[in-house]
Amino acid sequence: MKLNAEQIVYTHPGAREPLLNGISLEIAPGGISALLGRNGSGKSTLVRILSGYLKPDSGSVTLDGRPVSTWSPAERVRRLAVVQQHVPVPLTDCTVRETVAMGLPGVSRLSGSLSPAQKERLERTLELLELTSLAGRPCGTLSGGERQRVFTAAALVRSPGLLLLDEPTSAADPAVTMKTVSRLRRLAPEVGILLVTHDLQLALDCAGHVMLLNGGRIAAAGTPAEVLTPETLKPVYGCAFRRFDCGGRPAILPE
Amino acid sequence: MKTARVILIYLAAALAAAVCGVLFGAARIPLNEFVQDGVLNPIVELRIVRTASAAVVGASLAVSGLVFQAVLRNALAEPFLLGVSGGAGLGAAGAIILGFGAWGFMSVPLFALLGAVVANLLVFAAVRKRTAEELLLGGVMIGTLASSLLMVLITFSHSHDMAGVIWWMLGSVQNVDPARQLAPAAVLLCAAMVFLLVRSRDIDLLAFGPEYAWNHGVDARTMTVLLLALASLLAAVTVSMAGIIGFCGLVVPHVIRRLHGGSHRKILVPAALAGAVFLMLADILGRVVSPVRELPVGMVTAAVGCPVFLWILNRSRAGT
Numbered sequence: 001m002k003l004n005a006e007q008i009v010y011t012h013p014g015a016r017e018p019l020l021n022g023i024s025l026e027i028a029p030g031g032i033s034a035l036l037g038r039n040g041s042g043k044s045t046l047v048r049i050l051s052g053y054l055k056p057d058s059g060s061v062t063l064d065g066r067p068v069s070t071w072s073p074a075e076r077v078r079r080l081a082v083v084q085q086h087v088p089v090p091l092t093d094c095t096v097r098e099t100v101a102m103g104l105p106g107v108s109r110l111s112g113s114l115s116p117a118q119k120e121r122l123e124r125t126l127e128l129l130e131l132t133s134l135a136g137r138p139c140g141t142l143s144g145g146e147r148q149r150v151f152t153a154a155a156l157v158r159s160p161g162l163l164l165l166d167e168p169t170s171a172a173d174p175a176v177t178m179k180t181v182s183r184l185r186r187l188a189p190e191v192g193i194l195l196v197t198h199d200l201q202l203a204l205d206c207a208g209h210v211m212l213l214n215g216g217r218i219a220a221a222g223t224p225a226e227v228l229t230p231e232t233l234k235p236v237y238g239c240a241f242r243r244f245d246c247g248g249r250p251a252i253l254p255e
Numbered sequence: 256m257k258t259a260r261v262i263l264i265y266l267a268a269a270l271a272a273a274v275c276g277v278l279f280g281a282a283r284i285p286l287n288e289f290v291q292d293g294v295l296n297p298i299v300e301l302r303i304v305r306t307a308s309a310a311v312v313g314a315s316l317a318v319s320g321l322v323f324q325a326v327l328r329n330a331l332a333e334p335f336l337l338g339v340s341g342g343a344g345l346g347a348a349g350a351i352i353l354g355f356g357a358w359g360f361m362s363v364p365l366f367a368l369l370g371a372v373v374a375n376l377l378v379f380a381a382v383r384k385r386t387a388e389e390l391l392l393g394g395v396m397i398g399t400l401a402s403s404l405l406m407v408l409i410t411f412s413h414s415h416d417m418a419g420v421i422w423w424m425l426g427s428v429q430n431v432d433p434a435r436q437l438a439p440a441a442v443l444l445c446a447a448m449v450f451l452l453v454r455s456r457d458i459d460l461l462a463f464g465p466e467y468a469w470n471h472g473v474d475a476r477t478m479t480v481l482l483l484a485l486a487s488l489l490a491a492v493t494v495s496m497a498g499i500i501g502f503c504g505l506v507v508p509h510v511i512r513r514l515h516g517g518s519h520r521k522i523l524v525p526a527a528l529a530g531a532v533f534l535m536l537a538d539i540l541g542r543v544v545s546p547v548r549e550l551p552v553g554m555v556t557a558a559v560g561c562p563v564f565l566w567i568l569n570r571s572r573a574g575t
Contacts, residue, residue, distance in 0.1 A: 048466065051469065051470060052469075053466055053469045053470070073469075073472040073473060073474055074472045076472065077470065077471055077472035081470070082470040083470075084466055084467065084470060087463055087464060087467050088328060088463060088464045088467075090325070090328060090459075090462030090463050091324055091325065091328065091330055091462065091512060092325060092459070092462050092512055092516065092517070092518070092519065092522070093512075093516050093517075094459065094516070094517055094518055095517070098459075098517060098518055102456060102459055102460060102471060103471060105472075107456070109452075109453045109454075109455075109456065110452055110453060110520075112455075112456075112518065112520045138516065151467075154471070155470070
């Protein structure tokens with residue numbers, strides 16, 4: 001299973017300059033790719049284009065060799081799951097269990113009843129994301145970080161081959177972030193993951209491949225050791241960085 | 256509470272309201288006079304049609320409002336939002352003021368339906384992106400335009416025509432034709448319910464926003480347009496039957512959501528039944544409180560529904 005983007009160009013309606021200008025990338029199972037860049041650099045827009053939600057001005061996005069727009073919605077989401085950065089809370093307040101179950105494929109449309117296999121998969125996913133104790137709570141009563149976990153569970157419950165995560169730890173505390181890192185590492189051998197994040201340390205800890213988005217282009221790509229260096233980051237973020245050893249673990253901080 | 260038990264409770268309430276709707280009215284009819292010589296008392300017959308009309312109109316408005324609020328993710332969304340009330344008002348007023356009412360009993364409802372559908376189509380045609388937000392704004396614009404044209408018509412109309420237009424706009428279920436209005440509206444409501452129940456997961460997902468729905472396998476743009484068009488059609492048909500009855504489509508969905516929450520698959524049928532109960536009771540109240548000159552049902556729905564809704568609002572907040 002593979003997601004390919006070739007020479008993506010995208011301009012926001014009404015804008016003069018393209019936000020993304022010739023982006024090419026590939027996501028495949030077996031590793032985590034991190035996408036970094038400044039605010040407004042087009043990371044979330046790129047995720048929307050990769051998922052087929054937005055159409056690029058030019059270029060192509062293919063899922064297993066076929067344009068992503070030609071897949072039926074059900075077939076597409078079975079292969080490719082997306083966890084978006086902001087999800088509005090609906091008026092109808094479903095429980096955590098109901099919200100995660102919405103991600104299950106093949107649920108009876110009329111009765112909504114789950115088969116034993118679907119129930120087992122649902123419970124397993126709730127357990128994986130440590131949501132079992134919250135399963136009966138309405139989503140509107142959860143904190144931002146807990147809600148992010150619910151939406152991640154709703155994406156993971158159908159066991160996708162590819163996963164696009166748009167800032168999955170932006171509302172998480174350090175303990176939850178560390179657990180997210182270990183979960184992503186466990187998933188990575190079977191699932192291709194694109195991790196969009198502002199957290200340089202998160203990228204350093206769990207990504208095997210890092211892309212730095214700047215000025216509508218991929219300014220740098222490679223291993224974390226190659227890309228997450230003070231020399232590469234300074235022109236993108238406009239400030240100095242210091243990379244150091246933290247008990248045998250590489251770390252990077254702005255100075 | 257289990258969904259089946261909730262539905263049974265609302266069904267029992269709807270049956271009780273329907274029985275009251277047939278039993279009570281301006282005239283007191285003893286039970287032994289309901290059927291005489293094998294013929295149904297004409298007043299009882301009128302009450303049956305009227306009660307059934309209130310049930311269908313109430314259910315349609317509640318379901319339409321539920322869909323509007325979920326898809327537009329707006330607590331103030333109601334069934335007439337996409338130009339339906341303005342268009343229907345303009346159509347009905349046009350029929351009354353321009354003299355088309357003389358063509359027959361059905362001309363005013365038909366023109367109202369035509370006005371509602373045309374206004375609705377104009378909204379869909381005028382808005383290029385057809386996102387929920389843009390459709391909502393387009394609906395407000397077309398609705399305002401239709402209302403201002405309605406004011407122009409009323410300004411240049413005779414006083415008796417003006418009274419007819421205003422009475423029609425207040426909303427009433429007393430003049431519904433059972434074969435040509437009630438039956439088609441009931442069929443549309445049943446068909447819409449089946450479609451909405453089958454698509455309830457899509458409604459649940461759209462309530463989280465179009466991008467979230469897309470990421471879970473819903474063709475969000477197509478489904479948004481389809482659901483809003485269906486909800487508007489339900490509203491347009493009720494307007495053509497009973498005029499503009501406000502409040503029911505706004506408040507009943509809120510009450511049902513607050514009482515039962517959860518997936519739309521669970522609350523669609525209770526919302527329809529609660530809407531039916533609400534309008535049947537409002538209609539009974541309108542004719543019992545003021546038997547000589549009935550209170551318009553739209554006025555009763557607001558007068559009764561407002562305090563009930565505020566009570567439920569405060570009760571559920573206290574509970575959280």
